[in-house]
Amino acid sequence: MFKSRGDIVYKCTVRLLEDTEILECEFHPSFKGKSLLEHVCQQLNLTESDYFGLRYVDASGQRHWLHMAKLILKQVKDASPILFSFRVKFYPPNPLLLKEDVTRFQIYLQLKRDLLHGRLYCTANEAAMLGALIIQIELGDYDSTIHIGNYVSEMRLLLRQTDAIEGRIQELHREPLEGTPIGGGGVKGMSTEEAERTFLKIACQLDTYGVDPHPVKDHRGNQLYLGINHSGILTFQGSRKTNHFKWSEVHKINFEGRMFIVHLNYPEKKHTVGFKCPSGAACRHVWCCAIEQMLFFTLSSSSEACVYSGGGLFSWGTKFKYVGRTEREILERDGLLAPREPQEEGSSAGGKRKASSVPATPSTPMTGDFGYSSLPRSTHSAPLEESGDGAAHLALACCERAPADKPAVCPSEYGMRDSFEHSSSESGVTSQTGPSQGEEWSRPPTAAPPPPAPRPFSLVRAFVPSFLFVWLSLGMFALLLFETDVRFLRAVKHKPEMVALRRYYYAPLKEYVKRKVVELF
Structure with a gap:
């Protein structure tokens, strides 16, 4: 008889955003991913848990997000x-809109990690300011009796932490705040x-906020890095942004083997770009990340919300079901957005539009015909708070772009050219190809975007169920023929061919299966 697994408990370790902090957890075989994430969030006193997840690495070195419903x-x-x-x-x-201080602190810890591992790329002056703010948060105001010598060098803040940038961080830590927090001066006097x-x-x-770079190649073999965040899909060569495909421009996302494909809709044409991933598993991971980010925002x-992709003549399709709240639902719950007005019953847009915003994008949704044109990018998010004197807009730039009122730190001393190469190694996938000039692999544009089509026919999907059904039917017929004494089958059962089939094939197979079952139990 089968052993009961109800009393079995598995142990696991969860590393938190501070590398020195871990949680030892236990789970039963029947537990799903959501229960473990909820337990971790309870230990951290986090109520806004929708923004967080648990990541693991499989035996082949491929990273995955723990699926909440599996x-x-x-x-x-x-x-x-x-x-x-x-x-x-x-x-x-806009992390400033988060309700809980503890949630903002966890976002801060994640961004501090991103800065250290080179994922949060910025100019040297921006990096110096971010480093000074970390020092202010963790050490407080500058005190000449305590902060002696090059105390910044004792803390790892940046991927390429040079003497020049450490000196600039110390200057900002010593200088008092002038005007608004970003308006000028240093950080002395700021509260935590x-x-x-x-x-x-x-x-x-x-631009690299929220970007976890995935190594890919274009059709010429040039090394690129693919980033996915709330604004869309971005590509980088080295640490230079080359393309930004906004969610409002993305019509469909799918993958075939190792090829990750983005279908774009522009006013004048339809365009398709593809990127080759290191492996099929890596490509599926990129697709899952893109789908979740797009649906969430x-x-x-x-x-x-359920989508398909990856199916072909000789490959299995992939089904992905989105689990959890979306950004709009979170903002509505927290009172930051007005709730949607319920649609009148019987209206043209009513009825079966439970997931009315599900894009036709990741191939085809399970239910309904949904268009993507009704999904503007990040319309759910409120704008950033503005400081009193009008803070300057800080965006991704080359190191040479230093503000006019600040001395620029020498770019050669703080180069982040290899920042993405470093961070991508954490996923277990590395590439020896250096960054080079190139363009994304693209297919010729078609005349006009077609309407949302039904799920494409797959010979494998049609053949395999039929094959299994036929063999299951033959097996049931063999059991009925050889193990029962039905009157209308007696004539067939005693035919010479059936007698030989039973003696030389059915009986030995039956004995083999019976012996294996006895050995198993």
């Missing part, structure tokens, strides 16, 4: 020991909360 054990069955990393999964477009909010305000306006409601 069993934990099935997802990490080959892992030993079972190790998760608690990370920010959906970076809020004010420094943290200033850090978040600067970081969230960088564009859907009005998450109910029954």
